[in-house]
Every structure is written in C-alpha cells, then in structure tokens.
Amino acid sequence: MTRRISARALAPMLPPPSGRGPAYRELADHLRLLVLDGRVPLGVALPGERELAAALGLSRTTVSGAYRLLREDGCLTGRQGARSTTALPGRSGTSTPGPEAPDGVLDLAYAALPAAPQAVHAAYAAALQDLPAHLPSHGYSPAGVGVLREAVAETYTARGLPTTAEQILVTSGAQHALHLVLRLVTAAGDRVVVDHPSYPHALDAVREARCRPVPVALGSTGWDVEGFRAALRQTAPTMAYVIPDFHNPTGRCMTGQERAAIVRVARESRTTLVVDETLVDLHLDGPPPPPAAVHHPDVISIGSTSKSYWAGLRIGWVRAAPGTVARLAAARPSVDMGSPIVEQLATAALLRDPDVLPARREQLRVQRTALVALLGEHLPGWRFEVPPGGLSLWAELPEPVGSALAALAPRHGLRLAAGPRFGVDGTFERFLRLPFTLPVADLERAVSGLARADAALGSAPLDPVGPATSAQLA
Amino acid sequence: MTRRISARALAPMLPPPSGRGPAYRELADHLRLLVLDGRVPLGVALPGERELAAALGLSRTTVSGAYRLLREDGCLTGRQGARSTTALPGRSGTSTPGPEAPDGVLDLAYAALPAAPQAVHAAYAAALQDLPAHLPSHGYSPAGVGVLREAVAETYTARGLPTTAEQILVTSGAQHALHLVLRLVTAAGDRVVVDHPSYPHALDAVREARCRPVPVALGSTGWDVEGFRAALRQTAPTMAYVIPDFHNPTGRCMTGQERAAIVRVARESRTTLVVDETLVDLHLDGPPPPPAAVHHPDVISIGSTSKSYWAGLRIGWVRAAPGTVARLAAARPSVDMGSPIVEQLATAALLRDPDVLPARREQLRVQRTALVALLGEHLPGWRFEVPPGGLSLWAELPEPVGSALAALAPRHGLRLAAGPRFGVDGTFERFLRLPFTLPVADLERAVSGLARADAALGSAPLDPVGPATSAQLA
Structure with missing residues (x-):
C-alpha cells in the first residue's frame, strides 16, 4: 500500500x-x-x-x-x-509537524497575526451570553447559524454587493470553504486555473481534488487578463481560483476593471470563478474595489476570519447563489457536520465590532513600513513591490536561492517560506514571501538573520540542518 | 457541467x-x-x-x-x-435543507440529545479563562492543542488502552475524522468494507472518497466474523469501517471476542481497520469491552463529543499510531487548517467533568424504557432488540414500507429516518431507526403519530406530501 x-x-x-x-x-x-x-x-x-x-x-x-x-x-x-x-x-x-517554531526561532512561514486580545475575548464572552438559547437544540447547523449568516451577508452589502443570509454558507475557514467548493464544482481530472504564484494550501486543495492546476502568471503589474483568457480558451478549465484582494503571496490588489474583465472572460468560457477574499479587510492604503461578484451572480466568493481577526477562530464562508449554497449544505455531511455554535456566535459579534479592523490595519502599516526600510538597508539587492494591503511582501532575490535560504535559515533563527511553495512546478526559486506580521523588534532580528543567511550562502556549503520549516504554513 | x-x-x-x-x-x-x-x-x-x-x-x-x-x-x-x-x-x-424540523414536527431523523446545559456552559466559561494564554499565538493547530490531546488520551487510557497525546489528532467531529482518514488510507476505486446497515454519512464519506463500500451484514446477533473474513478475502479492501460501540443504527455492542477476531482478520488481509467509537460513552447496561485497538496498534479509532456531550460542539478525534497522526496532520491543510482553540479548550474541560455522562445515561435509560413500552403497546407487530446503549433502536416492520412511512410521516407530525438510508443499495425497506433522544412526552406523541401513519398506510394512496425529511440526519 x-x-x-x-x-x-x-x-x-x-x-x-x-x-x-x-x-x-x-x-x-x-x-x-x-x-x-x-x-x-x-x-x-x-x-x-x-x-x-x-x-x-x-x-x-x-x-x-x-x-x-x-x-x-x-x-x-x-x-x-x-x-x-x-x-x-x-x-x-513520529513527531507531529507543529505549527509552532522552536523557541527563539522567528517564524516567517506563517503570515498571520496574533489575536486582537480584548476584542476576541469579548466576542466569546458575548457568545456565551447567547449560547443558552442554542443548548436545547441538537446543535447541527450545516449552513451555519442565522445570526452569523446575516452578519457575513451585511459585510458584503457594506462592500457594495447586496447579499442575504441564504447566500452564505458558514465553513470552518477559507481552506475548508475551498475544499467544499472544489468537491461541488469539479470532478477528477478537471483543470483549475490558478494565479501563479498562489496560496500553497489552495494549490494542495486543487491537487487533492484530483484536479490539475493550470498556472497563469501574474502580470508585471496587476493581473494578466489576456493570459487568463488564453488559459481558459486553451485548457477549458472547470474552475478558476483567484485572490484579488491583497493576493497571497504578492499582496497585490486587482483593479475594478480587471475584476470585470476576468468575470466576463470566465463567463464566456463557462468556467466557475472562485474568488478568495480572505485578506480583503487588510487594506492599508484605502479600500479595494467592490467584490468581483458584483459583476455576475454566479461568481463564488470565499472569506475567512483567520487573517482579519484570528486564526484560532476557525470560521470562514462561501458566498454564492442561494441554490449553490443549498447544494453545498446538502453535500457537506460527507466532509463534516457543520461548524461549532459558540464559534459562530463569537464571529458574529466580532464582525459587528467596529474597532478591531482599524487597529489591525494601523499595526500592519507600521510593520510594513519597518520591513520595507529594513530590507532596503540590509538587503538592498532584493526587489519587491510595496503591497497596498495584506500581510506579506514577495521579495525577488538576485539569484534563485529561495529554497537554499530556507534550508539555511534555522541556523540564523528563522523559519522561512520559500518561493517554490507558491508555485505549481518548483519555480519561484528567486522568491521569498516575507510577512510583516511580527512586531517591529522581531522584524529587525528577522532581517538581520536574513542578511546573515544570505551572506553565508555564498561561502558555506549546504550541510544538513535538521527540520528547517514546517509542512504547514498560512 | x-x-x-x-x-x-x-x-x-x-x-x-x-x-x-x-x-x-x-x-x-x-x-x-x-x-x-x-x-x-x-x-x-x-x-x-x-x-x-x-x-x-x-x-x-x-x-x-x-x-x-x-x-x-x-x-x-x-x-x-x-x-x-x-x-x-x-x-x-432555493431554501437550504435545514437541520430543524418545522414547528410542531417531532424530529426522529436525528439521533442526538440537546446539550447538558450547565455543563456545556461551564466548560466554555472555563475555556474563556484559559483563552488569554493562546491569544498571542497565530492560533493554527493542525493536530490540536496539547491540553485536549492529553484529555482525549486519558479517556482511552481509562478504558484500558494506554494512550499518549501524540497518538491523538483533534478534528472537527467524527465525520471529519473519517474524511481525513479515508484520504490518507484509500485511493479512488478502492474497496471499503462496512457494517450493513451503517451510519449514512459514513457511507457518503466512503463514496465521496471514490471508494466502493462493500457491505457485510450484521449477524442475527452481534457481528458476523466469518462474513467479515470472507468479504476481506474476496474483495481485498484497503479499509474496513465498523461501529462496535452501540452501533448506529442498531445500538449493538461488539463483544471482546468479536473485537479480537475482527482485528485479527483485518491484520491477516492487511486491511486498515477503522473503528468509530462515537457512541462509546452511552452505555446503558454497563461499560463495553476495551477498544478494539487494544488488540493491535495499527487499528485507527475515531471518536466525537457530538453524541456524548452536544453536537453544537464540533470536536472529534483520531487515535492512531504517532506516525499516522503525524501524516494526518501534515495532509490536513488541503481540507482545513485545524480546529478552533476555544472549542478545544471547552472540550478538554467537558471530558474531565465527571458528572455529565452519568446524567446523560440515566436520561437515556428512562427514555429507552418508555419507547420500548410505547412500541409494544401501539405497534406490537414491530420487532427490535433492546439495545444495550446508544441513542436508537432499529425497528423491523412487518412489511417493507420504511420509505413509505417516512413519506407519510410529516402529515402525522413526524420526521423519520427510513431504513434505506442506512444501506448501500436501497435495502432495509423493512426498517426504521427510532431514536430515544426525545423527552418521554414527545416519545408518546411520536409513537402515536407512527401508529397513525402505519394505519393510514394500508388505506391511503401515497400522494405528494411536500418536504418529508431532510437530506441530513445524524
């Protein structure tokens, strides 16, 4: 076997x-x-x-x-x-691949913030107040509890896309949402067009659904709409998966025009367009254009609280036509029986808290500025766009040594996510994703470690270094 | 498409x-x-x-x-x-298939109890106390938080199977655990031996993994070990899935001897044995034998809090060899990124609460007695074993009219789970699963509705009745 x-x-x-x-x-x-x-x-x-x-x-x-x-x-x-x-x-x-880096190692493999502690605690406390009303029921909720479906719908409406609760399916995070959507939309052997680079676990999910990812390179700026159109025409994919809002890993934001064009192109080739908006709330230089789904009701949107609020909350959602939501809910029990009640109640409270996101954005702006300055100072040969939002920047190295740096990094107190994790074919050796999710003092240590690793690379042979990075990143 | x-x-x-x-x-x-x-x-x-x-x-x-x-x-x-x-x-x-029966309809499609309200609320309150320690981390936990993995391991040790935390992977319920295990163990086209009847969503999960369920009929009492051996020999399945502890739907409990024999037979044919212990805590006539995994370390056990505590908690687990747990955790991110922190902390508190389960069992004993008496009085032609535990009995009707009764039931204020849901091929038309999870007064109304539906069946043609039952049961 x-x-x-x-x-x-x-x-x-x-x-x-x-x-x-x-x-x-x-x-x-x-x-x-x-x-x-x-x-x-x-x-x-x-x-x-x-x-x-x-x-x-x-x-x-x-x-x-x-x-x-x-x-x-x-x-x-x-x-x-x-x-x-x-x-x-x-x-x-036999050890389990832990999400935690060893003590003293700065973890740049995860692009995720710690919780906003007061807000998250208060949201759970509010959930506990609402809980007794749910305890007399059996507690199964395949589509999600009403109060959260409504709260999520309100966030779309506020972003310019009128949405009702029956268009929302609550999931256990965006990755789980993608898994459920792939199972509904695709069959084994289908092609799925993806941004290139893209989020590694999304690529894993496509492969796990026994589909073939068809990479479309991002343009030198924005999205390459013509490349996208050509890929759809030439490969007849069932689905396309894009991350228009502060794309992971590059941090780019798709313009309104690009959104309209990509929706139109997907419609023309009868490809289901799935749009991952996990990072949409983390706009640092002003809000992004309205969701791609404003351009057509068949666009499927995916969202999550993991990046905006806390990944220890495992809540995400699908926004789709009500019939698609009903089909997802009906098919879901072969994967799991729904999301937990308290978690859903707490998320509803968080989504309605006006104070969390502005504070997160301000923190990220400060850290983005620091990381940009540190890289300019210590690694002036590395190139990157300053992303208008999200959690990371995508640094291009002068040489294709991303994996080599990731392998060396633990000796310099770092865990890194090398470029090839974000590609479908081992490319992107010239790249590293560098999150600005750590406090400024840690970013200083991290960049100085990066600079030491980079300097060591020229001289040192790559001898064995033990567990360099985790199988999981985010 | x-x-x-x-x-x-x-x-x-x-x-x-x-x-x-x-x-x-x-x-x-x-x-x-x-x-x-x-x-x-x-x-x-x-x-x-x-x-x-x-x-x-x-x-x-x-x-x-x-x-x-x-x-x-x-x-x-x-x-x-x-x-x-x-x-x-x-x-x-476009309506979503809700888990809730319409008002006034008694739901016998779910075999699940409401929450033990004080205990569940107290567990979440305790979790909230423990939460601040976790808020500074990013919150991803692909294998589960340590305190819960330890608490689950302790329950196995207490049942006679020494277990350490690294043998436990926390999941979002038993169904999710089965989904993850199927993905690890099987490939498309493989055969999976299942009890027949079996839990409908488990059969869905097997099919969703593109495997073929191979049904082995339960014996007239207990398990048919010879039938099991013959199925393994003849069909060379990759995996076998059994529910030895208060089997869903029949409520049967596998003897220690049968457990040893089935483990041996699976070993001989190199079939991975997966044992679903979701109902193990609900023993009404004395504790079941030790887990099947006492007979071999390669047996994979699956558990859940949904039936013992509350289905609104979405926590389950896999117990397996540490290497298997590590592989499950490494493969998990293509499905989801882990289970929620607060939910895990609350579950750890519940598992260590000594008062919940005895009270649940006492409530179920009373309701089981009432259901048995009511059926004897109103439907004396229906036959069943009195199950030694679990949440339901498996009633054999004098005629193969299970689906017809389920179709008629809403007119009599009931939602039913007909026998064919528990089979792989539309068989079991002679059966209904009847949970004793409702309070006695509701069981009285339910059985009287069943008797009316049964009487109506002889005379009335089956005209359209609208939504008779949900796509989901439990």
Whole structure:
C-alpha cells in the first residue's frame, strides 16, 4: 500500500547542483526541504538510487550519499538498498509537524497575526451570553447559524454587493470553504486555473481534488487578463481560483476593471470563478474595489476570519447563489457536520465590532513600513513591490536561492517560506514571501538573520540542518 | 457541467409499484424521497422519460406523470421534455435543507440529545479563562492543542488502552475524522468494507472518497466474523469501517471476542481497520469491552463529543499510531487548517467533568424504557432488540414500507429516518431507526403519530406530501 514517487515526477522539483560543496549534500538538502515542505508527502517511497541518478544525470554514489544523510536525520526510513519512504525527522520519526517554531526561532512561514486580545475575548464572552438559547437544540447547523449568516451577508452589502443570509454558507475557514467548493464544482481530472504564484494550501486543495492546476502568471503589474483568457480558451478549465484582494503571496490588489474583465472572460468560457477574499479587510492604503461578484451572480466568493481577526477562530464562508449554497449544505455531511455554535456566535459579534479592523490595519502599516526600510538597508539587492494591503511582501532575490535560504535559515533563527511553495512546478526559486506580521523588534532580528543567511550562502556549503520549516504554513 | 444519473443507476433504488393508488404518484413519491434523503444529489439531471420507463418496465405516461408532479412541487426544475434536474422543494427552489424540523414536527431523523446545559456552559466559561494564554499565538493547530490531546488520551487510557497525546489528532467531529482518514488510507476505486446497515454519512464519506463500500451484514446477533473474513478475502479492501460501540443504527455492542477476531482478520488481509467509537460513552447496561485497538496498534479509532456531550460542539478525534497522526496532520491543510482553540479548550474541560455522562445515561435509560413500552403497546407487530446503549433502536416492520412511512410521516407530525438510508443499495425497506433522544412526552406523541401513519398506510394512496425529511440526519 506504500505510495511511490517516480524519478520522473521527482526530478523536475530538484535544481541542478550549484557546484558549491559536495553534490550529495546539496541533493540531500533539497530532498529534505521537499519533504519538510510537504511537496513530497510523508510515507511515500522515493525512487531507487539508480533510477533517480539516471533521471538527474548524477552518479549513483551521489544519490546513495544523499539518501544516507537523509536516513541519518530521519527524513527517510528503511535500510540502504531497500525502498526508502519519506518521514518527518525527530525522535523515532513520529513527531507531529507543529505549527509552532522552536523557541527563539522567528517564524516567517506563517503570515498571520496574533489575536486582537480584548476584542476576541469579548466576542466569546458575548457568545456565551447567547449560547443558552442554542443548548436545547441538537446543535447541527450545516449552513451555519442565522445570526452569523446575516452578519457575513451585511459585510458584503457594506462592500457594495447586496447579499442575504441564504447566500452564505458558514465553513470552518477559507481552506475548508475551498475544499467544499472544489468537491461541488469539479470532478477528477478537471483543470483549475490558478494565479501563479498562489496560496500553497489552495494549490494542495486543487491537487487533492484530483484536479490539475493550470498556472497563469501574474502580470508585471496587476493581473494578466489576456493570459487568463488564453488559459481558459486553451485548457477549458472547470474552475478558476483567484485572490484579488491583497493576493497571497504578492499582496497585490486587482483593479475594478480587471475584476470585470476576468468575470466576463470566465463567463464566456463557462468556467466557475472562485474568488478568495480572505485578506480583503487588510487594506492599508484605502479600500479595494467592490467584490468581483458584483459583476455576475454566479461568481463564488470565499472569506475567512483567520487573517482579519484570528486564526484560532476557525470560521470562514462561501458566498454564492442561494441554490449553490443549498447544494453545498446538502453535500457537506460527507466532509463534516457543520461548524461549532459558540464559534459562530463569537464571529458574529466580532464582525459587528467596529474597532478591531482599524487597529489591525494601523499595526500592519507600521510593520510594513519597518520591513520595507529594513530590507532596503540590509538587503538592498532584493526587489519587491510595496503591497497596498495584506500581510506579506514577495521579495525577488538576485539569484534563485529561495529554497537554499530556507534550508539555511534555522541556523540564523528563522523559519522561512520559500518561493517554490507558491508555485505549481518548483519555480519561484528567486522568491521569498516575507510577512510583516511580527512586531517591529522581531522584524529587525528577522532581517538581520536574513542578511546573515544570505551572506553565508555564498561561502558555506549546504550541510544538513535538521527540520528547517514546517509542512504547514498560512 | 450538469451531472446526470443514468436509468441503470436509478432503477435499483426504486421499489416496484405496490398497486395501491396510481403508479405515477407512487413513483413521484419514491423519487422525491430519494432527493430529499440525498441519495440522489441535488442539481443532477434525471434520465429521460423514455429511458427510465424502459428501465423500470413502466409506461412512459407513468414516468411522465411522475416527473410532472415533481416539477409541481419543485423537486425537479426544467420544462417537460427537457433534461430535468433535481432540486429542493420550497419557494423558488432555493431554501437550504435545514437541520430543524418545522414547528410542531417531532424530529426522529436525528439521533442526538440537546446539550447538558450547565455543563456545556461551564466548560466554555472555563475555556474563556484559559483563552488569554493562546491569544498571542497565530492560533493554527493542525493536530490540536496539547491540553485536549492529553484529555482525549486519558479517556482511552481509562478504558484500558494506554494512550499518549501524540497518538491523538483533534478534528472537527467524527465525520471529519473519517474524511481525513479515508484520504490518507484509500485511493479512488478502492474497496471499503462496512457494517450493513451503517451510519449514512459514513457511507457518503466512503463514496465521496471514490471508494466502493462493500457491505457485510450484521449477524442475527452481534457481528458476523466469518462474513467479515470472507468479504476481506474476496474483495481485498484497503479499509474496513465498523461501529462496535452501540452501533448506529442498531445500538449493538461488539463483544471482546468479536473485537479480537475482527482485528485479527483485518491484520491477516492487511486491511486498515477503522473503528468509530462515537457512541462509546452511552452505555446503558454497563461499560463495553476495551477498544478494539487494544488488540493491535495499527487499528485507527475515531471518536466525537457530538453524541456524548452536544453536537453544537464540533470536536472529534483520531487515535492512531504517532506516525499516522503525524501524516494526518501534515495532509490536513488541503481540507482545513485545524480546529478552533476555544472549542478545544471547552472540550478538554467537558471530558474531565465527571458528572455529565452519568446524567446523560440515566436520561437515556428512562427514555429507552418508555419507547420500548410505547412500541409494544401501539405497534406490537414491530420487532427490535433492546439495545444495550446508544441513542436508537432499529425497528423491523412487518412489511417493507420504511420509505413509505417516512413519506407519510410529516402529515402525522413526524420526521423519520427510513431504513434505506442506512444501506448501500436501497435495502432495509423493512426498517426504521427510532431514536430515544426525545423527552418521554414527545416519545408518546411520536409513537402515536407512527401508529397513525402505519394505519393510514394500508388505506391511503401515497400522494405528494411536500418536504418529508431532510437530506441530513445524524
């Protein structure tokens, strides 16, 4: 029952040897990162040494040496010569990939803020007041409780898209919303057009639905509407998934004109357009244009509280035509039985709290300014747009060393999300996503660590570094 | 993009005309129930009239008349002659299938208790005290927060199965746990052995994973270990899913000997055994034997708070080998990003409250006794075992009229879960699942409604009755 990954599938994910340090070490580092990043799943058998050596044009000794190192750190199980399967390093290979970075390590893999503590606590306290009315019922709510569906609908109406509660399905976060929508809209083997780069777990969800992601590169500024149109015409995808509001990872915001054009193009090719608005509230330089769904009622919107309020709240939603919401609710029980009541009541209270978001935005503005200044000072060769909102900037490095930096980073007190996590094919080695979600003092430490790692890269060989990053980011 | 159901797939779900009343009405009633029950999904095109008539051996006029009736109630959209797609009846066909029965209707489709109000409220209040410690973190917890993983592990240890926190993955309910496990263990096209009857949403989850459920009939008492062994040998399934503790719907409890034997048989055929213990705490005649996983560490157990405490809490878990838990946590982000923090803290408090479960069990004992007596008095021809625990009994009717009774029931103030929902192939028409989760006074009204519906069945033709039941049950 062990799954395998073929040398043909693995080889394109591995960059050629840089010539710095022994090739077997470099190969081991790259393989380790693929496992730690979740791009090669756990429990999968790697290709035989001879087979991988042939696919990579390397000597068998190199591959054999790399596998040996990986066995030593616990990234591979099984004895030499036998089929080796991927594992997580750690005592007995059994530790769970935690979302928490080790003590003292600054976590730049997550783009998420801590909770607004008073507001979140107060929202739960309000929820507890409302709870007794719900306790006499069995508590199942496949579409969500009315008060939250109404509160979410009001947020759309306020953004210029009149919405009623029956157009809202409450989910356990935006990722769960995407999973439910993919199951409704697509079938195995379908194509799904995605922004390129895009949010890694969204790409995972597309693959997990057994669909093929079709990447459309973002333009040099904004979105490449013509590229989008061409992709729809040439590949006849069932669905397209875009992040118009402070796109993850680039932070870009789609103009109103681009929104209208992309909706029109999707309509013309009968492609279901799914718009992820998880970051919409985090506009730092003024509000974004109205939602793409103002341009057509069949557009499906996805939202979440994880970035605006707190990821410890697991609430998201789908906004769609009422019939689509009804079909999602009816199909949902094969995945889960609904979202928790208290969580929904607390979210309704938070969405109606006028004070949370302005404070979050102000905090993010300060941190964005600091990060931009720090990078200019310590890493003047790195290029980036200053994003008009969201949680991160997308830094282009002078060389394609994103994964190498991520592998080195823990030695400099950092956990990084390298560019290839945001691509469908191992590209974006020139990029890192740098969140400005940490306090300014931590950003100072982080950039100084980045600069040290960058300097070390030129000289140091990439020797084994232990668990460099988590399989999960956000 | 509209999906279709073929006449060949639909015909086996439809019983032959009973000869009572016009055949087109009866066909419409049966089709409506398939839609309302979710056995034919929403938004699916039904076969053409000619094609379905041929498959059923009925006249085209009969099928045409049935489709017309369904169009009139809103169960089918589209004009006559064109492909008609299934819909939910209701104004404009857009209402969401609610978990709530209409006012005054007693809901026997759900087997779930209301919350133990003081205890649940107190648990959330305790969670709110613990919350501030978590607010400074980003709040993602793919495997669950430590305090809950420990509390769940303690419940297994107390039941005779020593367990550590790293063997527990927290999920959003047992159904979500099963969904995650299916994704890890199975691939499209695999076979999954299931008890027959079994929990409907578990069967949905197996199908949704694109696996084929292989039903093994329960024995006349207990489990048919030989039948189980034969099914494993003959069909080489990847996974087997059983509900040994107060099986849903029959309420049966697997003996220790049967547990050992089924674990052994699964091991011999290298089938992953998944054991759903959602109802384990609701033992009414003494505790069940230790968990099946005492017999082998590779057994995967699934649990939930929905039945023991409240379904408005959406917390469940997987207990498995630490490596399996790590793989589940690493794969989870393509489905969702974890379970909510407050919900997890509240659940940890509830699991450690010694008073909740004894009170729940006492309430259920009283209601079970009342239901058994009421059925003996009003429906003496219905047969059932008195289950040693759980939430329902599985009543065998003198005739195969389960769906017909469910269709009639709303006229008598009831919503019912008919036997075929618990089967993989439309069988169990002789059965109804009758929960004893309602207060005694409601059980009295329910059984009297059942008796009236049963009496009406002999005389009345089955004319259209509107939304008879929900697509969701529990």
